Amino acid sequence: xxxxxxxxxxxxxxxMKSKELAEIIGITTANLSILKSGKAxxxxxxxxxxxxxxxxxxxxxxxxxxEE
Amino acid sequence: xxxxxxxxxxxxxxxxxxxxxxxxxxxxxxxLLNDEELKQTFKTSLFKHYKFFIDLFxxxxxxxxxxxxxxxxxxxxxxxAFNNKLxxxxxxxxxxxxxxxxxxxVINFIIPLFxxxxxxxxxxxxxxxxxxxxxGVSLYYASDIIHDGTLLKQENDLTI
Numbered sequence: 001x002x003x004x005x006x007x008x009x010x011x012x013x014x015x016m017k018s019k020e021l022a023e024i025i026g027i028t029t030a031n032l033s034i035l036k037s038g039k040a041x042x043x044x045x046x047x048x049x050x051x052x053x054x055x056x057x058x059x060x061x062x063x064x065x066x067e068e
Numbered sequence: 069x070x071x072x073x074x075x076x077x078x079x080x081x082x083x084x085x086x087x088x089x090x091x092x093x094x095x096x097x098x099x100l101l102n103d104e105e106l107k108q109t110f111k112t113s114l115f116k117h118y119k120f121f122i123d124l125f126x127x128x129x130x131x132x133x134x135x136x137x138x139x140x141x142x143x144x145x146x147x148x149a150f151n152n153k154l155x156x157x158x159x160x161x162x163x164x165x166x167x168x169x170x171x172x173x174v175i176n177f178i179i180p181l182f183x184x185x186x187x188x189x190x191x192x193x194x195x196x197x198x199x200x201x202x203x204g205v206s207l208y209y210a211s212d213i214i215h216d217g218t219l220l221k222q223e224n225d226l227t228i
Contacts, residue, residue, distance in 0.1 A: 034228060040227065040228045041222075043228055047228050
């Protein structure tokens with residue numbers, strides 16, 4: 001998929017663990033892992049909002065479009 | 069889920085009745101091979117006394133079809149209505165019903181009526197084979213709907 005999820009990079013920048021982020025935004029670590037690995041088919045605006053709030057970033061910092 | 073369990077018990081009952089009937093019919097058909105008097109009775113018919121073995125084969129296909137439907141119901145009870153295996157089980161069950169219903173319909177209705185011109189259509193009973201054919205096509209169609217539903221569920225599950 002040409003949409004790349006850079007959640008790993010943002011987590012490293014904020015020095016936050018996946019488990020912590022999952023707890024803050026209220027999703028399971030399994031679902032966060034699906035999102036991180038790029039297996040997710042879609043992201044809800046509410047989830048994106050919670051991630052941006054927790055990591056203090058913009059959606060563009062997490063999602064990136066790369067042409068195939 | 070309770071309704072599915074009741075349906076599952078009904079299908080198990082149907083399967084057992086059919087297995088019992090199939091064994092009885094097999095014994096009857098094989099006994100027929102040694103009965104010259106009965107063989108003479110069917111001498112004029114198209115398939116002679118082998119018609120019983122042809123029927124036996126189609127009944128066996130129906131039996132296998134019912135077995136697949138029972139497995140599909142078991143699958144729904146264990147894993148829920150939308151999973152990867154369910155549509156395959158229903159499709160296979162449907163195919164067995166279609167083959168049995170179609171060829172049974174051709175042999176019992178089309179050939180005697182349109183090829184041999186031996187029978188009065190008003191005296192013929194087409195119910196069972198045609199019903200099996202319709203059930204088979206319905207199962208085949210239902211399997212496609214379930215496949216689409218499974219894909220939708222997977223997408224929904226992967227929406228975070």
